[in-house]
Amino acid sequence: MAELRAVTGYAVACARPATEVFERARPGDRRTRTAIEVAQTFAGGAKRTKEIRDSAWAAHRAFQEARDAGQRAAGEAARAAVAAASAAYLHPLAKATQVLHILGAAAHTARALELEAGDDPTVGNTYIETARDLADRTVVEVLARYPNAPGGRGRVGDLLRHLDQSLR
Numbered sequence: 001m002a003e004l005r006a007v008t009g010y011a012v013a014c015a016r017p018a019t020e021v022f023e024r025a026r027p028g029d030r031r032t033r034t035a036i037e038v039a040q041t042f043a044g045g046a047k048r049t050k051e052i053r054d055s056a057w058a059a060h061r062a063f064q065e066a067r068d069a070g071q072r073a074a075g076e077a078a079r080a081a082v083a084a085a086s087a088a089y090l091h092p093l094a095k096a097t098q099v100l101h102i103l104g105a106a107a108h109t110a111r112a113l114e115l116e117a118g119d120d121p122t123v124g125n126t127y128i129e130t131a132r133d134l135a136d137r138t139v140v141e142v143l144a145r146y147p148n149a150p151g152g153r154g155r156v157g158d159l160l161r162h163l164d165q166s167l168r
Contacts, residue, residue, distance in 0.1 A: 002138075003138055003141075003142050004048075004087075004088060004090060005042065005043045005044075005045070006043075006136065006138040006139055006142070007087050007090055007101070007102055007138075007139055007142055008039050008040075008042055008043040008084070008087040008088045009040070009043035009044075010087075010102075010134060010135055010136070010139045011039065011083060011084040011086075011087035011101075011102070011104070011105040011106075012036055012039050012040045012043055012084045012087075012105070013134050014080070014084070014105040014106035014109055014131050014134060015036050015080040015081055015083065015084035015105040015106075015108075015109055016036060017109055017113065017127075018032065018076070018077035018078075018080035018081060018105075018108065018109040018112045018113075019032050019033050019036055019077065019081065021073050021074060021076075021077040021109075021112045021113065021116050022062070022066070022074045022077035022078055022081070022112075024074075024116075025066065025071045025073060025074035025077075026062070026065075026066060026071065026074055029062060031055070031058040031059050031061070031062040031078070031081070032059050032062055032077060032078050032080075032081035033081075034055050034058065034059075035055040035056055035058065035059040035081040035082065035084060035085040036081050036084050036085070038051050038052050038055040038085060039052060039055075039084045039085045039087065039088060042088050043088075048088050048089075052085050052088050052089075053085075053089075055085055056081075056082050056085035056086055059078050059079075059081040059082045059085065060078070060079075060082050062078040062081075063075050063078035063079050063082060066078055072115050073112045073113075073115035073116040074112070075112075076108050076109075076111040076112035076115060076156070077108070077109070077112040079104075079108040079112075079156075080104075080105045080106075080108035080109040080112060081105075082108075083100065083101070083104030083105040083107075083108055084105040086100075086101055086104070087101050087102065087104075087105065089101065090102065090142075092145075094145060094146055094147060095146070095147070096146065096147040096148060096149060096150040097150055098146050099143065099146050099147070099148070099149040099150070099160070099164060100149075100150075100160070102139065102142065102143050102146070103131075103143070103149065103160050103163050103164055103167075104160065106127070106128065106131035106134075106159075106160075106163055107128075107156050107157075107159040107160035107163060108156060109127060109131070110123075110124040110125075110127040110128050110131070110159045111124055111155055111156045111159060113127050114127075114155075121155075124155070124159055125159075125162070128159055128162050128163045128166070129166075131163055132163060132166045132167060135167055139167075140167050140168075143164070143167055143168070144168065148161070148164055148165075148168075149161045149163075149164040
């Protein structure tokens with residue numbers, strides 16, 4: 001449980017900047033902020049509850065609405081919040097897809113920031129370096145138990161793999 005809390009705390013720290021991206025595009029919509037706050041509560045020692053899953057689903061609906069409205073940066077920001085809340089449900093199965101629970105919040109935040117900056121890849125790459133520096137020893141040790149990040153997933157996948165490689 002301590003490792004799950006550390007991974008979730010890392011994902012929350014990585015997703016925090018995405019909240020502002022989302023709220024600039026969709027003022028008054030607190031679903032991403034709520035998902036991140038609930039995940040932070042778990043990381044801080046609270047029980048893993050249904051509220052975490054519910055807030056992740058709400059943030060996922062926020063992603064769908066932003067996507068459907070053509071708000072790509074806000075959509076990626078919402079996906080970062082979903083990933084932060086989902087980190088609390090990392091499985092011990094050694095599958096590459098589980099790397100998304102560990103590093104997904106960082107990759108989606110990086111993509112949201114670069115989209116907000118006019119699709120500037122240097123912004124995303126810079127954020128990945130920040131996310132690398134946020135990872136503590138526990139996060140790196142947990143990540144090492146899993147295969148490398150999976151292929152595909154477009155630019156978010158590229159950012160995810162870059163972070164994965166830099167932490168191993």
